[in-house]
Structure formats: structure tokens, C-alpha cells
Amino acid sequence: MKAILAKRVDDGTASIDELAELARAAGYDVAAEVTQSREEDAAYQFGEGKVAELAATVTERGAGVVIFDNQLGPYQTYNLGQRLPDGTRVIDRFRLILEIFGQRAQTRKAQLQVELAELRYELPRVEAKTSLAKRDERPGFMGLGEYDESHEQDIKDQISRIKDELDVIADKEADRRQKRRESGFDLVALAGYTNAGKSTLLQRLAAELEIGENDELHPDLDPTAEAEDRLFTTLGTTTRKADIERRDVLVTDTVGFISDLPHWLVESFKSTLDAVYYADLVLLVVDVSEPMDDIREKLVTCHDTLYERNQAPIVTVLNKIDAVSDEELEEKRRALSALAPSPVAISGKEGVNIEELKRRIDIELPAWEFERLVMPMTDETMSVVSWVHDHARVEDVTYTDDEVVVEFEARPSIVQQSRSKASDLTAAPSA
Amino acid sequence: MDISGRHEEDGEYLMVAAAVHATVGTTRLHSVQGMGFAVSYHEPTLSATTGVVAEAVSDPSAEPIVAERGEFYEEPEWMVEQYLEPDFKYVESIAERETVQAAHHAAYAARKLLL
Numbered sequence: 233m234k235a236i237l238a239k240r241v242d243d244g245t246a247s248i249d250e251l252a253e254l255a256r257a258a259g260y261d262v263a264a265e266v267t268q269s270r271e272e273d274a275a276y277q278f279g280e281g282k283v284a285e286l287a288a289t290v291t292e293r294g295a296g297v298v299i300f301d302n303q304l305g306p307y308q309t310y311n312l313g314q315r316l317p318d319g320t321r322v323i324d325r326f327r328l329i330l331e332i333f334g335q336r337a338q339t340r341k342a343q344l345q346v347e348l349a350e351l352r353y354e355l356p357r358v359e360a361k362t363s364l365a366k367r368d369e370r371p372g373f374m375g376l377g378e379y380d381e382s383h384e385q386d387i388k389d390q391i392s393r394i395k396d397e398l399d400v401i402a403d404k405e406a407d408r409r410q411k412r413r414e415s416g417f418d419l420v421a422l423a424g425y426t427n428a429g430k431s432t433l434l435q436r437l438a439a440e441l442e443i444g445e446n447d448e449l450h451p452d453l454d455p456t457a458e459a460e461d462r463l464f465t466t467l468g469t470t471t472r473k474a475d476i477e478r479r480d481v482l483v484t485d486t487v488g489f490i491s492d493l494p495h496w497l498v499e500s501f502k503s504t505l506d507a508v509y510y511a512d513l514v515l516l517v518v519d520v521s522e523p524m525d526d527i528r529e530k531l532v533t534c535h536d537t538l539y540e541r542n543q544a545p546i547v548t549v550l551n552k553i554d555a556v557s558d559e560e561l562e563e564k565r566r567a568l569s570a571l572a573p574s575p576v577a578i579s580g581k582e583g584v585n586i587e588e589l590k591r592r593i594d595i596e597l598p599a600w601e602f603e604r605l606v607m608p609m610t611d612e613t614m615s616v617v618s619w620v621h622d623h624a625r626v627e628d629v630t631y632t633d634d635e636v637v638v639e640f641e642a643r644p645s646i647v648q649q650s651r652s653k654a655s656d657l658t659a660a661p662s663a
Numbered sequence: 664m665d666i667s668g669r670h671e672e673d674g675e676y677l678m679v680a681a682a683v684h685a686t687v688g689t690t691r692l693h694s695v696q697g698m699g700f701a702v703s704y705h706e707p708t709l710s711a712t713t714g715v716v717a718e719a720v721s722d723p724s725a726e727p728i729v730a731e732r733g734e735f736y737e738e739p740e741w742m743v744e745q746y747l748e749p750d751f752k753y754v755e756s757i758a759e760r761e762t763v764q765a766a767h768h769a770a771y772a773a774r775k776l777l778l
Contacts, residue, residue: 532755539757546690546757571756573688 235260239301263293306360349500416623424517425530426488433580438472477594521555548572554579667770669707680719681770687758713746
């Protein structure tokens with residue numbers, strides 16, 4: 233379907249590149265662009281003259297949809313619809329993003345999140361219709377006001393039902409994260425603006441998928457992360473195992489960030505973003521081949537999105553260095569020094585500097601502790617030794633007639649657990 | 664930096680600005696070198712808000728001054744810089760936000776003490 237793109241800015245020149253990419257990602261054919269630099273018109277977003285120009289462009293190009301980069305209020309959407317040729321859909325950037333999400337949502341969770349976001353988008357519009365209807369209320373059988381109010385209540389009920397179901401999913405995922413930590417895994421999340429190259433980097437970092445004996449703990453592990461040069465290729469999360477130096481790491485690829493998303497939309501994808509918020513380390517991936525102003529703006533968007541809830545340290549990864557010269561890379565590093573004090577520059581596509589990134593991940597993850605456990609030889613001792621082998625990096629095991637000494641390195645929480653298991657053995661009667 | 668008290672109370676204004684001089688990383692405030700406070704009884708115009716901030720920044724070597732976007736009515740950075748001596752920018756990184764948050768608590772607490 234042909235689409236006309238529209239954007240208003242208060243002053244300066246309106247850039248429509250990202251909206252055009254989003255429109256293409258949703259499957260629209262961009263037929264024309266109409267932009268305006270002026271204060272917002274409360275009734276139409278554009279000024280009336282520009283609305284007439286927009287209507288003429290729709291007719292001339294045979295477009296079926298007009299996509300605004302600006303957020304449209306319910307009344308603006310209605311008013312624009314009245315002025316455009318019959319049958320022309322009017323949507324804004326958020327509606328467009330929801331359409332893309334709707335097309336890409338594969339899992340139950342992604343579908344629920346999209347549905348929730350759509351309902352949250354719809355609710356104020358239905359409330360507006362209700363308030364319009366109430367001005368002209370016709371009470372009684374099938375009265376418009378009553379019908380609309382029930383529709384509003386319907387939406388609220390659906391929102392509440394979906395939130396409950398998503399909460400259950402979020403709880404399961406929190407349990408899974410906890411189990412993985414207890415299994416000795418460090419959790420690394422890939423975050424960043426949409427199309428920064430996160431999925432390609434995941435493929436580069438991930439080992440062949442071998443979860444082995446812990447299979448039942450990881451039913452969601454997917455052997456492939458889709459990577460394509462388009463926005464929002466990844467909508468759910470993909471987790472894969474990676475060997476980073478001495479550690480067992482699970483790397484999670486997640487949905488890309490995008491600027492100016494309203495709070496309710498980010499909130500709808502809360503459980504997907506939890507993978508980032510509750511990781512042990514976040515790799516913030518940036519496409520360094522883009523113009524400096526775009527990089528800065530996108531990094532600020534990422535920091536905005538992460539600010540409220542992120543708990544992990546962040547390492548900024550300057551990706552796609554294969555597309556820039558050494559001089560340009562150095563210049564960009566300097567310009568970004570406040571936002572990204574010590575970034576790692578890599579190429580996910582070409583595999584450049586991946587080893588350096590792995591070293592950096594090892595340094596930034598929670599420090600491992602060295603432990604030397606001395607355990608009495610009981611019927612249960614060998615199962616503790618086996619557990620330590622599964623959850624830590626064992627350096628040496630020494631057996632004597634009545635003792636076993638295990639020397640190993642592990643996460644602090646694993647060391648704590650091993651001590652507790654060892655003290656249980658001490659309390660047990662000797663064989 | 665952050666300003667507390669842009670609103671009128673009983674026909675009077677009491678704006679308190681707090682400046683936190685800190686070194687930061689990407690996500691963490693590393694260390695606080697010092698803090699400065701200043702008070703203004705004027706209406707919160709751009710000139711008055713920048714004035715009280717400039718006064719609170721006691722260390723001229725502390726650059727850039729960083730504030731939330733709404734602090735100076737979303738005026739462009741170059742315009743705010745006309746009023747302030749040192750370089751100025753709006754918050755970008757998580758660490759800068761954390762530091763502004765610290766300044767916010769300091770300004771709010773100082774104003775409560777003065778009332």
C-alpha cells in the first residue's frame with residue numbers, strides 16, 4: 233500500500249529518514265513526504281493550508297494511508313480523516329510501530345505485549361469518543377453514551393487480564409534468571425537502538441548451542457537469532473550460551489530501543505526489557521558508521537530507556553567499525569567520551585576485536601572468588617564434588633582416606649552455596 | 664545542578680539551587696568533589712534561574728554544568744550558555760541523571776531547612 237509520510241517540527245528542518253525506514257519495515261511503499269515547520273495546530277497538527285496540500289498529495293499519488301511522525305491526539309486523527317479523501321487511514325508513529333510489532337510477534341508473550349500496547353493506545357481515544365458522545369447523549373435503549381462506556385470498560389478489563397497473564401510470564405522468567413545464576417551462569421544482555429547490529433553480535437559471541445545437562449532449565453534457548461538489516465527484526469528475546477574467557481555466560485538479545493516512545497509503550501514491553509534491566513552486564517551496542525549527531529541522539533535514547541530501572545554496569549560497544557576509517561573512529565570516540573567513557577570498538581559482521589570484547593565482558597562481570605573446600609568423606613560427598621564441577625571452574629581435587637579437598641573459582645553466590653553444602657556434610661554422621 | 668522552589672507561596676518566591684561537583688562514568692557517580700548552594704527571591708525567569716545556578720557553582724573549573732531539560736524551559740544549550748560562564752549541556756548519560764538527582768535532593772532539603 234502506498235503511504236504519504238508527514239512530519240511537523242517547531243522550527244528547523246524536519247528529518248523523515250527514520251519514519252521512512254519504519255514505514256518500509258511495516259511493508260508500506262513510501263510515495264511522498266509532506267513536512268512543515270511551525271507551531272502545532274490543535275485541530276490538525278499541520279496548519280490548514282498544509283492539510284489541503286496533504287489531501288491533494290494523497291489523491292495525486294493514490295495513497296491509502298498517511299503516517300505522521302508526530303503523536304496525533306484522538307481529535308486530530310478524526311479531523312484529519314474528515315479532510316482527506318474517503319477511505320484514507322491516518323496513523324501516527326506509535327500506531328506504525330505497533331503495526332510492525334504486530335507483524336513480527338511470534339511468541340505468546342510478544343503477542344500479549346503488542347495487544348496490551350494497542351489497548352493502551354486505544355483507551356484515551358475511546359474515552360475521547362465517550363466524552364464527545366456525552367455532550368450529545370441520547371439515553372435509553374442502545375444509547376450511544378452507554379454503548380461507548382461499555383466499550384471503554386471492555387478495554388480496561390482486557391488490559392487488566394493481559395497484565396495478569398504477563399505478570400505470570402514475568403514471574404516465570406524471573407525464576408528462570410535466578411535458576412541460571414544458581415547454575416553458575418553470568419547473564420549478559422545486548423541493548424541498543426534498533427538496527428545497531430545486536431543480533432549479528434549475538435551470533436558472533438554465541439557458542440554452538442549446548443546447554444547439555446541443564447536443558448530443562450532453558451526451554452527458551454533458541455539456536456538462532458534472526459539478523460537482518462531492518463528495524464525491529466528482533467521482537468522477543470533470544471538467549472544463547474557463550475564461552476567468555478573462563479566463564480559460562482548466557483547472552484540475551486532483545487528488542488531495540490527507539491526514540492520518543494511514550495511511557496505506556498515502553499511499559500507494555502516491560503517483561504521483555506527485564507532481560508536487560510536484571511542482567512549482570514549490559515552491552516550497549518551502537519552503530520558507529522552513522523553520523524555523529526545520530527549516534528549521540530540514539531545513545532541518549534538508550535540511556536533514557538535504561539535510566540529508571542537498569543541495575544547493571546554498562547559497556548558501550550561501537551559496532552560496524554568495518555564501515556569507518558581509523559581516523560573517523562578516533563574522532564567519534566573522542567566526541568562520545570562523556571556518554572561512553574571507555575567503549576570497545578568491534579565489527580560483529582567481520583568478527584574484528586571480538587576477543588577484546590570477551591576480555592572486557594570478563595572484567596566487568598561480577599568478580600569470581602577462589603575457594604578451597606575441605607570436606608569429610610561421607611556418602612554424600614561425591615555428589616557435592618559433582619555439583620561444584622557443574623557450577624564452578626574446578627582447579628584441583630585431592631582425595632585422602634577421610635577427606636576431599638576441592639579448589640575452585642566461582643561466582644560469590646556459588647561459593648556461598650558450596651560452603652553450605654559442605655557444612656551439611658560435616659553435620660552428617662560419618663560412615 | 665537542580666533548582667527547588669520555582670513556585671509562588673504567599674506571594675513570594677524562594678528558589679534554592681544546588682550544584683554537585685562530581686566525576687562520573689557511564690552509569691555511576693564516581694566521586695563528589697564539592698557542593699554549592701545559592702538562594703534567589705526573584706520570579707523564576709530564565710535570567711533569575713541561570714543567575715542562581717551560576718552563583719551555586721562555586722568552583723569555576725567544574726565543567727560542563729548539567730541540568731534536566733525542563734530546568735531552563737527547554738531553551739537551546741547555546742542560549743543558556745550566554746547566561747552561565749562555564750560550558751552547559753542537558754543530561755545525556757545515566758550517570759549525569761544520577762548526579763542531577765543528587766542535586767535535586769540537596770536543593771529540596773536545603774529549601775526545607777530555610778522555610
